[in-house]
Amino acid sequence: MTPSLPDPALLLAWYDRHRRVLPWRGDDASRPDPYRVWLSEVMLQQTTVAAVGPRYTRFLARFPDVQALAAAGWEEVAEEWAGLGYYARARNLHAGAKALAAQGFPRTVEGLRAIPGIGPYTASAVAAIAFGQPVVPADGNVERVVARLMREETPLPAAKPRLTALAQGFMAHAAARARPSDFAQALFDLGATICTPRNPACALCPFRDGCSARAAGVQAELPRKTPKRARPTRHGVHFLLFDDAGAILVRRRPPKGLLGGMLEIPGTPWRATAWAAAEALDHAPLPGLAWLPSPGEARHGFTHFELRMTLLTARLPGPTEAPGFAWMDPQAARAAMPSAMHRLLALEAIG
DNA sequence: ATCCAGGTGT
DNA sequence: ACACCTGGAT
Numbered sequence: 544m545t546p547s548l549p550d551p552a553l554l555l556a557w558y559d560r561h562r563r564v565l566p567w568r569g570d571d572a573s574r575p576d577p578y579r580v581w582l583s584e585v586m587l588q589q590t591t592v593a594a595v596g597p598r599y600t601r602f603l604a605r606f607p608d609v610q611a612l613a614a615a616g617w618e619e620v621a622e623e624w625a626g627l628g629y630y631a632r633a634r635n636l637h638a639g640a641k642a643l644a645a646q647g648f649p650r651t652v653e654g655l656r657a658i659p660g661i662g663p664y665t666a667s668a669v670a671a672i673a674f675g676q677p678v679v680p681a682d683g684n685v686e687r688v689v690a691r692l693m694r695e696e697t698p699l700p701a702a703k704p705r706l707t708a709l710a711q712g713f714m715a716h717a718a719a720r721a722r723p724s725d726f727a728q729a730l731f732d733l734g735a736t737i738c739t740p741r742n743p744a745c746a747l748c749p750f751r752d753g754c755s756a757r758a759a760g761v762q763a764e765l766p767r768k769t770p771k772r773a774r775p776t777r778h779g780v781h782f783l784l785f786d787d788a789g790a791i792l793v794r795r796r797p798p799k800g801l802l803g804g805m806l807e808i809p810g811t812p813w814r815a816t817a818w819a820a821a822e823a824l825d826h827a828p829l830p831g832l833a834w835l836p837s838p839g840e841a842r843h844g845f846t847h848f849e850l851r852m853t854l855l856t857a858r859l860p861g862p863t864e865a866p867g868f869a870w871m872d873p874q875a876a877r878a879a880m881p882s883a884m885h886r887l888l889a890l891e892a893i894g
Numbered sequence: 895a896t897c898c899a900g901g902t903g904t
Numbered sequence: 905a906c907a908c909c910t911g912g913a914t
């Protein structure tokens with residue numbers, strides 16, 4: 544006997560009492576601004592609510608609407624996104640703003656789906672939250688809630704299409720269709736505060752009596768996931784070069800791929816084997832300098848490999864041309880760099 | 895120190 | 905199927 548979804552009215556009643564106050568949520572019944580919903584959803588794809596809060600506010604202050612973001616240069620957007628990770632999203636956000644500024648905000652899932660960086664989830668989230676369309680956006684939280692309610696034992700990601708379709712089943716109920724925006728956000732709040740990955744607070748859950756996983760006592764084990772492969776290690780040597788005025792030499796990475804479009808400290812390629820000193824020096828930004836090693840190693844975990852970096856530092860006696868590179872104030876450079884480079888620069892403070 | 899979550903593009 | 909980053913939990 545397959546379980547059925549519980550009554551969405553139970554969740555909406557809970558939401559009306561317990562909804563979280565968040566910077567991107569209006570405090571009245573007015574329809575949220577689509578730009579703000581879109582921006583918050585893209586940031587929340589990769590970052591916790593707590594971390595997004597101040598960054599969202601800062602981003603919105605600098606780029607208050609689609610037109611402002613579309614008119615900005617990539618360097619400004621990169622600086623504002625630095626440290627948030629998954630930089631393809633910043634590139635897509637910028638490209639998306641240009642498309643939206645030209646054509647306006649589509650109101651449907653299909654129209655939104657055509658905007659760069661808007662996939663199935665974000666299209667549904669914006670359509671439901673900003674435009675009140677009767678769709679249920681299925682992010683990781685919603686997948687977890689539905690996997691438990693319906694006791695879906697198939698591991699993710701194989702179960703994802705089924706869980707997405709099951710979640711949409713809530714819209715068969717009139718209570719959910721009456722409030723798609725609130726319903727979507729109610730599912731997010733439930734997943735974030737009650738139906739958590741570990742130790743779900745079932746006693747407080749508005750769906751506690753309709754949850755198939757809880758009835759079977761397996762709620763903490765769902766959703767199951769296929770195990771991931773081990774991450775290999777890669778090695779790099781980086782070159783921190785100061786000029787006589789205290790500026791440092793930086794380079795912008797190629798526009799696509801790992802840390803695409805972001806500033807970095809110049810270095811060797813990142814490869815599986817460690818670098819011998821002489822071999823690494825072939826990749827120094829300028830030849831013939833006296834490079835001083837910092838003690839220790841900076842580690843940074845990417846999705847599919849762990850990076851171990853060492854740092855060499857040198858100082859130039861005067862201004863020097865370095866084609867393909869730029870000189871920057873160290874503080875400004877740091878602010879515009881991804882976290883991997885912060886780890887690297889921390890070695891110099893010690894050395 | 896180690897583990898883990900999390901949407902989109904290709 | 906795999907590339908893509910970071911911060912929070914343990």
